[in-house]
Amino acid sequence: MTDTPSAISRLLHHRSQGLSKGEAVSLPIHATSVFHLTGEPDGSHFYGRNGNPTVEGVEAEIGILEGADVVCFPSGMAAIASVFYSVLRPGDTVLVPSDGYYNVRNLLAAQFEPMGVTVRICPTADMAEADMTGCRLVLVESPSNPGLAVCDIAEVAQHAKAAGALVMADNTTATPLCQQPLDLGADFSVLSDTKAMAGHSDVLCGHVATRDAKLFDGVKTWRRLAGAIVGPFDAYLLHRGLETLEVRLDRMNANALAVSEAVQGHKAVLAVSYPGLGNDPFHQVARRQMSGFGPIVSFTLASQANADAFISACPLLSPATSFGGVHSSAERRARWGDAVPEGFVRFAAGIEPTADLVAAVTQALDALS
Numbered sequence: 538m539t540d541t542p543s544a545i546s547r548l549l550h551h552r553s554q555g556l557s558k559g560e561a562v563s564l565p566i567h568a569t570s571v572f573h574l575t576g577e578p579d580g581s582h583f584y585g586r587n588g589n590p591t592v593e594g595v596e597a598e599i600g601i602l603e604g605a606d607v608v609c610f611p612s613g614m615a616a617i618a619s620v621f622y623s624v625l626r627p628g629d630t631v632l633v634p635s636d637g638y639y640n641v642r643n644l645l646a647a648q649f650e651p652m653g654v655t656v657r658i659c660p661t662a663d664m665a666e667a668d669m670t671g672c673r674l675v676l677v678e679s680p681s682n683p684g685l686a687v688c689d690i691a692e693v694a695q696h697a698k699a700a701g702a703l704v705m706a707d708n709t710t711a712t713p714l715c716q717q718p719l720d721l722g723a724d725f726s727v728l729s730d731t732k733a734m735a736g737h738s739d740v741l742c743g744h745v746a747t748r749d750a751k752l753f754d755g756v757k758t759w760r761r762l763a764g765a766i767v768g769p770f771d772a773y774l775l776h777r778g779l780e781t782l783e784v785r786l787d788r789m790n791a792n793a794l795a796v797s798e799a800v801q802g803h804k805a806v807l808a809v810s811y812p813g814l815g816n817d818p819f820h821q822v823a824r825r826q827m828s829g830f831g832p833i834v835s836f837t838l839a840s841q842a843n844a845d846a847f848i849s850a851c852p853l854l855s856p857a858t859s860f861g862g863v864h865s866s867a868e869r870r871a872r873w874g875d876a877v878p879e880g881f882v883r884f885a886a887g888i889e890p891t892a893d894l895v896a897a898v899t900q901a902l903d904a905l906s
């Protein structure tokens with residue numbers, strides 16, 4: 538044993554350290570909107586929009602993984618929105634990836650451009666060389682969803698700092714167990730916890746982490762004013778998922794690597810992206826800043842028909858959007874209008890035994906030719 542246990546060990550034992558005799562070992566679900574409040578308010582719980590012990594329990598756990606203060610939200614988009622709303626003002630400029638999660642650009646176009654915020658875009662691969670002059674906020678998403686481009690987060694943060702900009706890193710595809718954007722210089726780490734963090738495809742949630750007290754206060758204040766509160770049942774599901782995050786990720790990462798290696802050599806596959814592959818163009822920079830390469834593998838088949846046939850023929854794949862769940866899933870991303878080839882498949886590894894998954898994927902590809 539090392540002197541300081543790992544973050545995941547501290548997460549697992551966090552609650553039991555504060556317990557008195559007779560208290561529940563598991564995190565209780567405090568299903569209440571109101572709390573017993575006599576006399577004058579004194580900082581205790583009083584109303585669900587301002588705080589709930591179940592939500593605070595899971596925020597403390599994620600805080601251990603991030604090494605930061607954490608605010609939870611009812612979705613990843615609400616978490617990202619809270620940073621935009623608490624930081625951006627009319628006249629500001631924000632730089633976001635052109636190949637990152639599409640809904641972020643939709644949110645900025647619908648709500649922020651009409652208020653006088655300038656939105657600049659840049660491909661993830663070029664983020665470290667982007668012109669950040671005059672930017673208030675820079676968003677990085679590495680590896681990006683769905684293309685799996687990687688940028689050097691420390692280099693982006695250095696340039697942003699020199700330009701006077703804050704950096705928000707969307708760390709959904711990696712999770713804090715595989716990549717620590719705050720250590721690399723980002724001001725905010727944001728995640729859709731809907732994916733691997735909760736991990737069972739049964740809840741939407743998200744969080745913002747920051748080590749800056751003023752930025753934390755801005756995000757938390759926005760949540761309270763806007764009422765973007767995650768409910769105690771959903772917070773419990775996230776807590777429940779976090780307890781097995783490390784073992785699930787180990788298997789998902791191993792499955793993603795094995796599948797990427799298997800599809801790379803297959804004649805039905807035109808191209809593969811996975812930052813864990815030794816010959817991936819982003820492998821070296823990914824290795825420097827990641828300790829695991831995540832559950833998503835992207836690959837391109839010859840046509841829409843081949844992609845659809847592969848997804849429906851593979852018995853261990855659910856045809857579904859999203860990733861990070863226990864069941865492997867896949868989808869053809871062009872159906873959402875992503876700037877990818879018609880036969881582009883985003884494959885999300887689940888936790889099936891690796892040999893089963895590789896065999897199922899290989900057989901479904903074999904059936905194409």
Ligand SMILES: *Cc1c(COP(=O)(O)O)cnc(C)c1O
Nearest residue numbers: 612613614638682709729731742
């Ligand atoms: C899914 C996702 C989001 C949005 O999260 P929701 O929980 O669906 O709101 C944001 N960023 C990335 C990278 C995602 O994959």
